[in-house]
Amino acid sequence: MSAAAPTIDGSWSEYVPMLWQALGETIYMVVFAALLTFVLGLLIGVTLFVTAPSGIRPMRWVNLPLGLYVNVSRSLPFLILLIVLIPVTRFIVGTSLGATAAIVPLTFGTAPFFGRLVETALREVEKGKVEAAEAMGATHGEIVRKVLLPEALPALLAGVTLTLVMFVDYSAMAGAIGAGGLGTFAIKYGYQRFNTELMLATVAILVLIVQAIQLGGDAVVRRVARRR
Amino acid sequence: MFRTEELVKTFGDGPQRVEALRGITLEVPEGEVFGIVGHSGAGKSTLIRCLNLLERPTSGRVFLDDMELTGLPAGELRRRRQRIGMIFQHFHLLDSRTVLDNVAFPLEIRGIDKARREKRALEILEIVGLVDRAKEHPSRLSGGMKQRVGIARALAGSPRVLLCDEATSALDTRTAQQILALLRDVNEAFGVTVVLITHDMEVVRAACGSAALLSDGRIVETGRLTDLSLDPTSALGQLLLPLREAPVGPGEQHLLLTVADVADGSAVLSRLARDLDVDVTIRAGSIERIAGHDVGRFQVDIAPGTPGQGAAATDAVVRYLSARDVRTEVLT
Numbered sequence A: 001m002s003a004a005a006p007t008i009d010g011s012w013s014e015y016v017p018m019l020w021q022a023l024g025e026t027i028y029m030v031v032f033a034a035l036l037t038f039v040l041g042l043l044i045g046v047t048l049f050v051t052a053p054s055g056i057r058p059m060r061w062v063n064l065p066l067g068l069y070v071n072v073s074r075s076l077p078f079l080i081l082l083i084v085l086i087p088v089t090r091f092i093v094g095t096s097l098g099a100t101a102a103i104v105p106l107t108f109g110t111a112p113f114f115g116r117l118v119e120t121a122l123r124e125v126e127k128g129k130v131e132a133a134e135a136m137g138a139t140h141g142e143i144v145r146k147v148l149l150p151e152a153l154p155a156l157l158a159g160v161t162l163t164l165v166m167f168v169d170y171s172a173m174a175g176a177i178g179a180g181g182l183g184t185f186a187i188k189y190g191y192q193r194f195n196t197e198l199m200l201a202t203v204a205i206l207v208l209i210v211q212a213i214q215l216g217g218d219a220v221v222r223r224v225a226r227r228r
Numbered sequence B: 001m002f003r004t005e006e007l008v009k010t011f012g013d014g015p016q017r018v019e020a021l022r023g024i025t026l027e028v029p030e031g032e033v034f035g036i037v038g039h040s041g042a043g044k045s046t047l048i049r050c051l052n053l054l055e056r057p058t059s060g061r062v063f064l065d066d067m068e069l070t071g072l073p074a075g076e077l078r079r080r081r082q083r084i085g086m087i088f089q090h091f092h093l094l095d096s097r098t099v100l101d102n103v104a105f106p107l108e109i110r111g112i113d114k115a116r117r118e119k120r121a122l123e124i125l126e127i128v129g130l131v132d133r134a135k136e137h138p139s140r141l142s143g144g145m146k147q148r149v150g151i152a153r154a155l156a157g158s159p160r161v162l163l164c165d166e167a168t169s170a171l172d173t174r175t176a177q178q179i180l181a182l183l184r185d186v187n188e189a190f191g192v193t194v195v196l197i198t199h200d201m202e203v204v205r206a207a208c209g210s211a212a213l214l215s216d217g218r219i220v221e222t223g224r225l226t227d228l229s230l231d232p233t234s235a236l237g238q239l240l241l242p243l244r245e246a247p248v249g250p251g252e253q254h255l256l257l258t259v260a261d262v263a264d265g266s267a268v269l270s271r272l273a274r275d276l277d278v279d280v281t282i283r284a285g286s287i288e289r290i291a292g293h294d295v296g297r298f299q300v301d302i303a304p305g306t307p308g309q310g311a312a313a314t315d316a317v318v319r320y321l322s323a324r325d326v327r328t329e330v331l332t
Helices: A012-051 A060-075 A078-084 A086-093 A099-123 A127-136 A140-175 A181-191 A196-226 B044-051 B074-081 B099-109 B114-128 B143-156 B173-190 B201-207 B225-230 B235-240 B268-276 B314-323
Strands: B002-011 B018-027 B033-037 B059-064 B084-088 B161-165 B193-198 B210-215 B218-224 B253-259 B278-290 B293-304 B326-331
Touching: A012 A060, A012 A099, A012 A140, A012 A181, A012 A196, A060 A099, A078 A086, A078 A099, A078 A140, A086 A099, A099 A140, A127 A140, A127 B074, A127 B084, A127 B099, A140 A181, A140 A196, A140 B099, A181 A196, B002 B044, B018 B044, B018 B059, B018 B218, B033 B044, B033 B173, B033 B201, B044 B161, B044 B193, B084 B143, B099 B114, B099 B143, B114 B143, B143 B161, B143 B173, B161 B173, B173 B193, B173 B201, B193 B201, B201 B235, B201 B278, B210 B225, B210 B235, B218 B225, B218 B235, B225 B235, B225 B278, B225 B293, B253 B314, B268 B278, B268 B314, B314 B326
Parallel strands: B033 B193, B033 B210, B084 B161, B161 B193
Antiparallel strands: B002 B018, B002 B059, B210 B218, B253 B293, B253 B326, B278 B293
16 A cells, blocks of 8 residues: 555545545456456367367367366365465565456466356357357357357346446455555454444455446346347 | 268277167269258267268278278378368357358468459358358357358358258257258258258258268168158158058958049049048148158048948048059058
């Protein structure tokens, strides 16, 4: 936190700029980690689906290790993953503290989850549609780009919403070990200074963010679904 | 056109092993509407899917115009498939695309530019009568319309052959008849060979010129419908002209007659009665429109016309009918 820390018995107004800064950090973490996660998770999900034994291009030696990676990283509690990944974060970012550093564990922790969501969404696409495209002579790439992803779009967007909400949750958790953002703010000034009002204010902001994501996501899904 | 040699397809292994096709050698005649008939589980869906190799046969070979499809590398097979249209029982249209973009899809795969493929798609939609729904999504259409879009999509790439996998099974009778009429039109107007599989003899009668009967993974019979329907020993003929079970009692002559066209005005039964002085009782009968003719099959009892007089000899009746193009079998 770069802003000057208020005195212990500081008034409400002293905390407001810091709260804004924390909010900014949270949004920064969520947006960047989300972008990385969606790209990575899409790759993971499509690969899992395509290389599965029942997929359009079965490849055991890709599918099995990738599936194992996804399952292992999903069975680790996020808090453990945060700590386990500290050396990796240091290597990539140069430090394990701050919002930028938090993007690394956030991405690693969430991409496998989003990957599974993508895989599940693709499985919901009627197999016959893929077959129809195969019968037309489409390549595997065309089947992914022109059939699977567009047909699964509503489910994919619902998965995006779900994952974004998870990011807000996880980024707050990352705050506990020094990521900055609303999580750090709540712990530092709300919890450790017994400032219940600040705690509640942070919670209220988190609730608002999650609500906004969910409502926005639902609206987008509805719009897409209506156009088909 | 399509030709298969000793196609075998098995699914699963060990005790779960299922032999869907047990050596199918078949030739689809060029320019025909060819029906593959069989009960569910007979293997007909596997067979039609083996023709464009959506299903890889376990052994055996598939030829299209003397080109062996089973031997082609993946890329070449894809290019061949672009000339084989296919429609499905559940249509399998893309909900994410408009009707127009669905029909243009095979052309998109072929790399044809947007303006040209849309022009072509509109032309085809005109043919199937859905040009006014081009901008809508398939979810807004009825089942019959969806299948029309499916047909348009299959035809967009100007295929020489159209494979129909139970194309009318999900539709009500009237809509199914309209779709079959459309398939017939497509066959006649563009010379597109149509291969359809069905369990419904009504579909065969309405659309097909020739057919194969598939049972338990084997071809039982194959031939032109006009020949099959006139042959009382043909299994397909019996399915085309089903007769109810009628008793064959002692003391009378029982005949099975097949008339090539009951509407040709020859009044053959009443003439038989008059000329040979016999009474004719129809015990079972079936008249169906097959390949454009009203073919009739009747089981009749023949009795002397004047009581006390001896009956006309059976072979006299048979000779009389045979001379008038009525296939006659003596039942005992």
